[in-house]
Amino acid sequence: MPEAITSVQAEQPGENGNSLPKRPLLELIDISKEFDVRDNGRRATLSAVNEVSLKVRTGRTLGIVGESGCGKSTLARVIVGLHAASSGEMLFENRQIETTGRRPRKIVEQMQMVFQDPSSALNPRATVGESIGFPLRVQGASKKEIDARVKQVITDVGLPASYVGNYPHQLSGGQRQRVNIARALALQPKLVVLDEAVSALDKSIQAQVLNLLADLQRDYQLTYVFISHDLNVVEYISDEVAVMYLGQVVEEGSAKALYENPRHPYTQLLLSSIPTLDPAQSNRDEPIGAGDSEIPSPISPPSGCRFRTRCPFVMDICSEVLPPRVEAAPEHIVACHLYSEGAERNDGAVAAAAS
Amino acid sequence: MTQAVTPVLLHPGFGAGVPVEARARAAELRDEWDAADQNVDAQSFWKETGKRFLANKVGVAAAGVVLLLVVGAVFAPLITSADPLVGQPTDRLQNIGSPGHVLGTDEQGRDVWARVLYGGRLSLLAGFVPTVGAALIGTIIGVTSGMLRGVVGTILMRFMDVLYAFPAILLAIAVGSSLGPGLTNTIIAVTIVFIPPVARVAESATRRVVVQEFIEAAHLSGASGFRVARSQILPNVLNDIIVYSSGLVGVAMIIAASLSFLSLGSPPPVPEWGYMLNSLRGSLYTTPLVTLVPGFFIFLTSVAFNMASDALREAMDSRL
Numbered sequence: 001m002p003e004a005i006t007s008v009q010a011e012q013p014g015e016n017g018n019s020l021p022k023r024p025l026l027e028l029i030d031i032s033k034e035f036d037v038r039d040n041g042r043r044a045t046l047s048a049v050n051e052v053s054l055k056v057r058t059g060r061t062l063g064i065v066g067e068s069g070c071g072k073s074t075l076a077r078v079i080v081g082l083h084a085a086s087s088g089e090m091l092f093e094n095r096q097i098e099t100t101g102r103r104p105r106k107i108v109e110q111m112q113m114v115f116q117d118p119s120s121a122l123n124p125r126a127t128v129g130e131s132i133g134f135p136l137r138v139q140g141a142s143k144k145e146i147d148a149r150v151k152q153v154i155t156d157v158g159l160p161a162s163y164v165g166n167y168p169h170q171l172s173g174g175q176r177q178r179v180n181i182a183r184a185l186a187l188q189p190k191l192v193v194l195d196e197a198v199s200a201l202d203k204s205i206q207a208q209v210l211n212l213l214a215d216l217q218r219d220y221q222l223t224y225v226f227i228s229h230d231l232n233v234v235e236y237i238s239d240e241v242a243v244m245y246l247g248q249v250v251e252e253g254s255a256k257a258l259y260e261n262p263r264h265p266y267t268q269l270l271l272s273s274i275p276t277l278d279p280a281q282s283n284r285d286e287p288i289g290a291g292d293s294e295i296p297s298p299i300s301p302p303s304g305c306r307f308r309t310r311c312p313f314v315m316d317i318c319s320e321v322l323p324p325r326v327e328a329a330p331e332h333i334v335a336c337h338l339y340s341e342g343a344e345r346n347d348g349a350v351a352a353a354a355s
Numbered sequence: 356m357t358q359a360v361t362p363v364l365l366h367p368g369f370g371a372g373v374p375v376e377a378r379a380r381a382a383e384l385r386d387e388w389d390a391a392d393q394n395v396d397a398q399s400f401w402k403e404t405g406k407r408f409l410a411n412k413v414g415v416a417a418a419g420v421v422l423l424l425v426v427g428a429v430f431a432p433l434i435t436s437a438d439p440l441v442g443q444p445t446d447r448l449q450n451i452g453s454p455g456h457v458l459g460t461d462e463q464g465r466d467v468w469a470r471v472l473y474g475g476r477l478s479l480l481a482g483f484v485p486t487v488g489a490a491l492i493g494t495i496i497g498v499t500s501g502m503l504r505g506v507v508g509t510i511l512m513r514f515m516d517v518l519y520a521f522p523a524i525l526l527a528i529a530v531g532s533s534l535g536p537g538l539t540n541t542i543i544a545v546t547i548v549f550i551p552p553v554a555r556v557a558e559s560a561t562r563r564v565v566v567q568e569f570i571e572a573a574h575l576s577g578a579s580g581f582r583v584a585r586s587q588i589l590p591n592v593l594n595d596i597i598v599y600s601s602g603l604v605g606v607a608m609i610i611a612a613s614l615s616f617l618s619l620g621s622p623p624p625v626p627e628w629g630y631m632l633n634s635l636r637g638s639l640y641t642t643p644l645v646t647l648v649p650g651f652f653i654f655l656t657s658v659a660f661n662m663a664s665d666a667l668r669e670a671m672d673s674r675l
Contacts, residue, residue, distance in 0.1 A: 082571055108577040115568035123569045125590035131569070134586070135576030183572060 023094055024055035025223045026079070026191055031088035031099065033071075033078050033247075037299065044299045048074040050247040050306075051088070053325075056191065061217065061224040063238030063255065065231055065270070067295065071247040072227045073116075076195040079225060080113045093190075109139060112184035116196035118176035122168040122183075128154070129164030132183045139187065153182040156219070158212055174205035178212065185220065193225045198233060210237055231271065235259050243267045246298055246306040253332030263334040266307045305337065313338060407670040414666020420659035424652075428475030437466035439473040439626050451644045459645035461631070462638050467648055474626035474649070477538060481611030481620075481627075482604045482656070484542045489549030490600040496550065497557025498584055498592065502565055512558060519551040527610045531619040538621040541614050545607050549600075556599045560592035594671050601664035605657030612653050628653050 033049040049071045056062045066072050077083040078099070079090075085099040097107050112135075115121035122131050132153060133146040141149070151161045157178040168176055177197065184192050194213070198206040210233065217224060228234050234241055235255055242252040243266065251264040262268045295310075296302050302309050308318040317337050328334045408414055427434060437456075442465030449460040458467040496515065500508035518526065527544045534540035564570065565588065573583045612629025614620045621627050623634075631649040639646050 077571075080575055082574060105577045108575070113572070113575055115572060117568055121568040121572060123573075123587055123591070126587075134573060134578075138573075138576045138578040138582065187576065 023058075024091075025058040025093060026056040026225075027091040028052055028054045028079070029089040029091070031075070031078060031090065032086045033074050033083060034086045039299050046299050047301055048247055048298060049078060049085075050301075052244075052247075052249050054242055054249065054252065056223055056225055057240070058190075058223055059217070059221055060239040061226050061237055063234035063241040064225065064227045064244055065229065065234045065241060066244035067270075068229060069295065069298070070244045071298070072229075072244055073195050074247075075244070076113065076193045076225065076227050079191075080111045080193050081108065082113075105139065109135070109187040110189050111191045111193065112187060112189040113193045113195060114177075114181050114184045114197040117200055118173045118180060119168075121180045122176055124168055126167075127164060128159075128166050128168070128171070128179050131168075131179060132164075132186050135183065135187050149186060150182075153185045154179070156185065156216065157182045172205075173201055174209060177201060177205075177209055181209075181212070181216070185216065188220070189222070191223045191225065193227070195227045196229070197226070199228060199230060206233065213237065243270065246296065246301055248306055248335065250307060250336065251332075251334045253329070257329065257332050261329075261332075263328045263332065263339060264307075264336050265311050265313050265338070269310075269312075305335075404667075404670045408666055411666045411669060414663055414670070417659045417662035417666065420655065421663055424475055424656055424659070425479060427472050428479055431469070431472035431476070434472055435466065435469040437469035439465060439469040440624050441465070448638050448642050448645075450642050451648075458648050459642055461635055461645070467631075467635075467645055470626040470631060471628070471648060471652055474628050474631055475652070477621055477625065477627045478608055478612065478629070478653070478656070481538065481541055481545065482608035482660070485545035485549055485607045485611075486600050486603045488542070488546040489553050489603070490596055492546070493550045493553025494557045494589075494592070494596055497554040497559075498561045498588060500554070501558040501561025502580065502584055502588065504562075508558075512554070515551040515554045518547070519555070523548050523606070524610060524613060527614060528617065528619065531614045536619050536622055541611050541620045544614065545610050548610065549603055549607065553596060553600060553603075556595055557592055560595040561588055564588050564591045598664060598668040598671060601667055602661055604664075605660035608653060608656055608660075 030051045030053055031049060032047070032051055035046040035048055037044055037046045052075060054062065064072050064075065074083060078085045081098070081103045084101060088099060090097050090099045092107060092110070097103060122128075126134070129147075129150050132150045136146045136149055150164060154163060155161055159175060159178050159182070163171070163175075163179075168179070171179065177200075181197070197213070198209050201209060213224070214237065216222060224237070226234060226237050238255045240252065241255045241258045242249045243258070243264065244250070245266050251258065251262070251267045258267065259271065262271050296306065302319070304320050305311070305318045305323050308314045311318065315337060321337070323335045323337045324340055325333050325335045326339050328339045408418075431439075442460060442463040444464045446456065446460050446464040447462060448464075449456045451457070451459045453459060456466050456468065458471065461467055461470065496511055500511040502508075521529070527548045530544035530547050531540060534543060570583060570587055573587045578586075608628075611620060612627070612632065615627045615629035616633040618630070618633070620629055623630060628649040632646075632653070635646040635649065
């Protein structure tokens with residue numbers, strides 16, 4: 001077992017959902033990511049992630065939901081350092097870490113990522129053992145250590161140790177995703193970012209992998225950032241959920257509160273679009289409220305509130321002022337003008353309750 | 356399988372009418388399948404490729420021809436006792452099948468069979484060495500520019516495109532004639548001709564690979580760019596490069612033969628197929644069949660290499 005277990009993290013997630021650990025493991029402060037792109041031949045900036053502030057609590061799972069193209073995956077890559085953020089700050093274990101440049105190895109190995117596509121996430125020319133062992137080899141572990149560690153993690157993700165010699169094409173999608181998870185765990189990270197980690201799997205395999213993830217979180221004391229467009233899956237695995245729209249977080253709160261009492265009009269729309277358990281999820285990737293309007297382009301996002309072009313409750317102020325983040329209920333933050341009026345009042349109530 | 360089996364809820368009466376034997380048989384089959392499932396044996400990529408290659412008859416035949424040519428060139432002194440350099444002026448221009456000279460003699464009375472065997476050494480060398488050299492250099496250039504993209508990648512690839520714009524044979528003649536005749540210079544010239552196409556193949560293969568998630572995963576483990584290139588990208592682009600380059604061997608031989616036909620290759624009297632073709636040209640009317648011999652061997656090698664390369668591509672291509 002990783003020696004990373006401290007007394008703070010020993011708390012079982014989910015069992016007593018109300019007592020939160022004191023400090024978040026990871027804190028994002030006004031993280032933005034812009035890409036230089038060419039729009040019809042002109043140079044333009046694509047604002048993929050815009051001033052996102054989030055807290056990821058130790059031993060918990062933060063779910064991030066949103067439509068395709070809302071910047072979820074970009075945010076995931078900014079968090080683990082694959083993309084340099086354009087601006088903003090990040091705190092990891094209360095220490096500021098590099099967001100724009102290369103990070104020291106100590107930080108790199110603390111944050112790992114599980115990728116979406118089981119077929120492209122593994123090197124087709126490397127055996128399962130080589131893929132899982134690669135991060136360890138890079139970090140300079142001895143052959144013996146690598147073998148032992150690979151054997152350990154591959155059993156932990158529920159695969160027989162004999163699979164180390166197999167190639168990815170000999171495994172099923174679910175097995176590959178297990179290998180993918182095993183590789184992320186090889187370095188004993190504290191934070192694992194799961195980018196659509198189960199989206200490419202069958203429903204039945206999805207359930208297995210989700211249960212595996214929950215088990216691993218308990219055994220390894222992991223903190224998850226779980227990114228998905230699948231609302232059911234996010235509700236199942238997350239302790240807290242953030243809803244993203246066009247690069248901005250529009251609402252965040254505990255999974256229970258957010259799913260039972262969505263505040264932001266976008267969240268409400270999103271939740272109303274959850275299909276039935278019919279496996280033919282034909283309307284899954286369709287824009288919400290299809291026929292209403294298109295998703296605006298992140299190259300020139302709408303002024304003020306980015307959701308205003310599709311919002312059923314749109315007001316004059318929405319196009320002028322970016323809605324502030326207000327605490328509509330304790331630990332439930334909404335960025336919408338519908339709630340900003342009563343913000344002061346709520347804030348007072350929250351402060352009174354907290355003290 | 357150690358994966359938990361998803362419980363399937365069936366009505367208790369489901370399958371009630373199925374006879375006991377059929378159930379037993381079904382259970383047997385299921386066990387067989389499970390057992391087969393357990394026996395996924397880990398076969399390396401090269402083992403599988405080799406198996407598929409051997410199943411391709413044309414490919415094996417072509418590879419056999421290539422092997423024969425190589426063996427013939429290497430063991431030429433054991434196969435023929437005739438001297439390829441010194442001829443009998445009295446035996447000039449013998450036809451094919453004449454006693455003592457299976458493939459006849461050339462205008463200086465030298466045994467053509469011996470010259471073909473010995474000439475294979477230079478010709479095969481002129482086919483292999485530039486291909487291997489170009490494959491190495493082209494891979495480095497292509498993978499570098501494919502990974503870096505940006506300014507460096509663009510400059511490298513545009514420079515390759517400029518070279519690529521010349522017809523291969525013209526570029527070879529230009530380089531060969533500026534370097535002067537000789538085997539080494541021929542090899543250098545052909546290598547330079549082949550670097551741009553190999554670099555392009557390597558670059559496009561690299562671009563295809565770098566966007567895949569396992570490259571991101573490798574970066575995430577803190578590996579340096581060079582390490583990622585060596586351990587993650589190279590094994591995945593090597594396929595394309597090997598397949599493409601193996602097809603170049605035949606072309607390289609033809610270009611080398613052309614250079615030597617234009618007396619830009621190895622200087623006489625050392626036998627080389629292209630040069631032989633040139634010198635025998637004069638006796639086209641006296642011994643027409645002998646004249647065709649070196650051309651036939653150039654053709655045979657080139658075709659054999661291309662067919663073997665096609666078979667190799669097929670064997671490697673079957674998507675894993």
